[in-house]
Amino acid sequence: MSDSQKRFPYHVRILCRNKAFTAPSTAGLCPGYSQANVIILPSKFAADFRLLGARNPVSCPLLGETKPGDPQVPEALAADSDVRTDCPSYNIYRDGVFAEQKESIETEWRDDSVAFFIGCSYSFEAALVKNGLPPRHLELNRAVPMYKTNYRLCPAGVFGGHMVVSMRPYRLVDLERVRDITRPFVKTHGEPVAWGLDGAKYLGITDLDRTNPDFGDPTEIQDGEVAVYFGCGVTPQLSVMDSGISGEVIGHTPGRMLMLDIKDEDVCLSF
Amino acid sequence: MSDSQKRFPYHVRILCRNKAFTAPSTAGLCPGYSQANVIILPSKFAADFRLLGARNPVSCPLLGETKPGDPQVPEALAADSDVRTDCPSYNIYRDGVFAEQKESIETEWRDDSVAFFIGCSYSFEAALVKNGLPPRHLELNRAVPMYKTNYRLCPAGVFGGHMVVSMRPYRLVDLERVRDITRPFVKTHGEPVAWGLDGAKYLGITDLDRTNPDFGDPTEIQDGEVAVYFGCGVTPQLSVMDSGISGEVIGHTPGRMLMLDIKDEDVCLSF
Numbered sequence: 001m002s003d004s005q006k007r008f009p010y011h012v013r014i015l016c017r018n019k020a021f022t023a024p025s026t027a028g029l030c031p032g033y034s035q036a037n038v039i040i041l042p043s044k045f046a047a048d049f050r051l052l053g054a055r056n057p058v059s060c061p062l063l064g065e066t067k068p069g070d071p072q073v074p075e076a077l078a079a080d081s082d083v084r085t086d087c088p089s090y091n092i093y094r095d096g097v098f099a100e101q102k103e104s105i106e107t108e109w110r111d112d113s114v115a116f117f118i119g120c121s122y123s124f125e126a127a128l129v130k131n132g133l134p135p136r137h138l139e140l141n142r143a144v145p146m147y148k149t150n151y152r153l154c155p156a157g158v159f160g161g162h163m164v165v166s167m168r169p170y171r172l173v174d175l176e177r178v179r180d181i182t183r184p185f186v187k188t189h190g191e192p193v194a195w196g197l198d199g200a201k202y203l204g205i206t207d208l209d210r211t212n213p214d215f216g217d218p219t220e221i222q223d224g225e226v227a228v229y230f231g232c233g234v235t236p237q238l239s240v241m242d243s244g245i246s247g248e249v250i251g252h253t254p255g256r257m258l259m260l261d262i263k264d265e266d267v268c269l270s271f
Numbered sequence: 272m273s274d275s276q277k278r279f280p281y282h283v284r285i286l287c288r289n290k291a292f293t294a295p296s297t298a299g300l301c302p303g304y305s306q307a308n309v310i311i312l313p314s315k316f317a318a319d320f321r322l323l324g325a326r327n328p329v330s331c332p333l334l335g336e337t338k339p340g341d342p343q344v345p346e347a348l349a350a351d352s353d354v355r356t357d358c359p360s361y362n363i364y365r366d367g368v369f370a371e372q373k374e375s376i377e378t379e380w381r382d383d384s385v386a387f388f389i390g391c392s393y394s395f396e397a398a399l400v401k402n403g404l405p406p407r408h409l410e411l412n413r414a415v416p417m418y419k420t421n422y423r424l425c426p427a428g429v430f431g432g433h434m435v436v437s438m439r440p441y442r443l444v445d446l447e448r449v450r451d452i453t454r455p456f457v458k459t460h461g462e463p464v465a466w467g468l469d470g471a472k473y474l475g476i477t478d479l480d481r482t483n484p485d486f487g488d489p490t491e492i493q494d495g496e497v498a499v500y501f502g503c504g505v506t507p508q509l510s511v512m513d514s515g516i517s518g519e520v521i522g523h524t525p526g527r528m529l530m531l532d533i534k535d536e537d538v539c540l541s542f
Contacts, residue, residue, distance in 0.1 A: 051454065057325065155463075156454075193423075269322075
């Protein structure tokens with residue numbers, strides 16, 4: 001992939017559509033543009049899923065959705081984009097269990113499929129970098145560590161389950177700046193939900209030496225730093241998997257997101 | 272108060288304005304119309320409070336707010352209404368501590384005061400009654416029992432704290448109907464957040480014989496019934512009190528709400 005091909009989300013989507021996108025992750029692509037988590041459900045579950053997002057916006061910030069059966073991504077999010085082909089790859093789950101990974105899902109898309117697009121924390125990470133507070137996993141060139149928690153979502157119809165959080169270590173003295181920088185990103189999880197040993201205890205996270213996250217890579221926490229926990233877009237996927245609904249559910253492959261035409265400032269509240 | 276005076280919210284607001292409203296509660300007044308919790312803050316805290324609502328919409332469903340310094344309630348909520356006079360009474364808190372109760376707050380209202388209006392569960396209670404599932408406290412002519420919980424809100428700037436829940440006992444066999452009936456009321460707390468012994472344990476509620484709620488009146492739980500817990504509009508008041516912000520904060524007196532011109536169906540999602 002040449003540098004020019006990385007510059008615009010549309011280029012990346014075309015690469016995906018041509019099954020020519022080979023990178024393990026979309027992290028860092030098209031700086032300044034937003035990316036989305038994708039989840040595709042039968043339309044009979046759409047109202048409950050929409051409500052799961054409305055009741056739990058920190059974990060499940062909904063950016064938009066398709067019409068039932070229409071694979072066109074809303075123009076407001078991405079121009080001329082087909083959700084069946086424009087992610088790098090897809091994870092297919094059947095009856096709540098991972099079944100296979102595919103590069104496109106034309107044959108899996110149904111007349112009653114609805115795709116939901118959920119905000120991604122890459123947006124506020126760029127702002128943290130710009131303000132001299134780069135997340136450790138970026139410095140280490142790793143995936144962000146993510147943890148399942150005991151924190152229950154507000155249930156919505158068939159969906160419930162628990163919050164998943166991502167973790168970035170920061171010095172306590174920098175915590176208020178980290179909160180201030182991430183606060184405006186209301187559509188991409190926003191400011192942290194908890195921090196420190198007290199936060200870990202509340203969330204039920206026991207991996208205090210950071211070596212064994214539930215998803216992503218281990219990170220390094222240095223002397224004087226505390227773990228800072230943020231809402232995470234893996235939450236709605238786990239909620240759907242844990243709900244016990246039968247049939248086929250499709251998500252983007254974690255880390256390999258749908259590239260959007262909207263910019264980070266578009267998912268950021270201006271005060 | 273004559274029956275005709277109870278019929279329209281505007282009449283009740285005029286009674287309040289003339290300091291002629293004497294009932295202990297607005298529960299059951301003007302059936303079909305919505306009521307609002309009110310909280311009044313200095314404008315420097317408005318952005319954080321707005322965000323507290325956006326991040327915790329089940330506990331803190333924001334219906335609207337005034338312009339800073341302008342006591343006019345938004346026309347979309349109530350016509351020709353002055354927030355300084357149109358609640359039955361007000362509780363004034365200074366530095367987080369209850370100071371006094373007043374019938375109007377013209378002298379307390381400042382150039383930088385902002386009033387927020389928050390949805391109230393009276394709306395879905397009418398729907399429960401209509402569907403043959405009347406909440407027990409209405410049958411007993413008592414206030415709904417409310418409990419402080421261990422469930423943390425997603426913090427928002429200076430505001431954080433814990434969810435307060437209201438409790439209504441139902442038979443387990445009726446739970447799914449109760450969930451279905453209350454689900455659409457997205458602006459007035461919506462479907463329950465937890466239920467049963469498992470729910471009480473998760474929320475940290477130990478008053479299992481229902482004799483000692485933190486707010487409101489005790490209720491009766493019958494054989495075969497479980498406690499069903501809903502988000503509660505007392506939550507944002509407690510969050511503000513517990514935030515440690517200095518200065519004056521004003522709320523409506525609990526149970527004595529602002530009568531709105533909007534109807535229950537206006538705060539109800541149509542699926």
